[in-house]
Amino acid sequence: MGLIIRILISAVAVYVASLFIPGISVTGGVSTYLVVAIVLGLLNAFIKPILTILTIPITIITLGLFLIVINVLMVYLAAYLVPGFSVSGIIAALLFSIVVSIVTSLIDAVV
Numbered sequence: 001m002g003l004i005i006r007i008l009i010s011a012v013a014v015y016v017a018s019l020f021i022p023g024i025s026v027t028g029g030v031s032t033y034l035v036v037a038i039v040l041g042l043l044n045a046f047i048k049p050i051l052t053i054l055t056i057p058i059t060i061i062t063l064g065l066f067l068i069v070i071n072v073l074m075v076y077l078a079a080y081l082v083p084g085f086s087v088s089g090i091i092a093a094l095l096f097s098i099v100v101s102i103v104t105s106l107i108d109a110v111v
Helices: 002-020 030-054 056-061 066-081 090-110
Strands: 024-026 085-087
Touching: 002 024, 002 030, 002 090, 024 030, 030 056, 030 066, 030 085, 056 066, 066 085, 066 090, 085 090
Parallel strands: none
Antiparallel strands: 024 085
C-alpha cells in the first residue's frame, strides 16, 4: 500500500512540475503521469546509484555539483523511455527535477 501511495505522490509531483515549467510536456492523461512517476522511481532506484558510484571522482572534484548532471540525465532518460513525456532543454530538466523533489517532499511530509 505504501508503494502505491508513493507512486501517486510522485505522479502528482510530475503533474505540478509539468504545469509550472515551460519545456515539459506530458500528453496522454493520468496514465502518462503514473508511468513517468514509475519510470523515474525505477531509474532513481537502479541506474542513478550506478552512475553515482562510477562518477565519484568527478563528483568530488566538483564538490557534488555533478550530481545535478546525473539528475538531469535521469529526467532525459525518462523522457526518452516514456512516450508522451518530453523535455525541451537542460534548464527545463533541471527545474523539473527540483520541482518534483520539492513537491514530493512536501506531499510526503503532509501524508
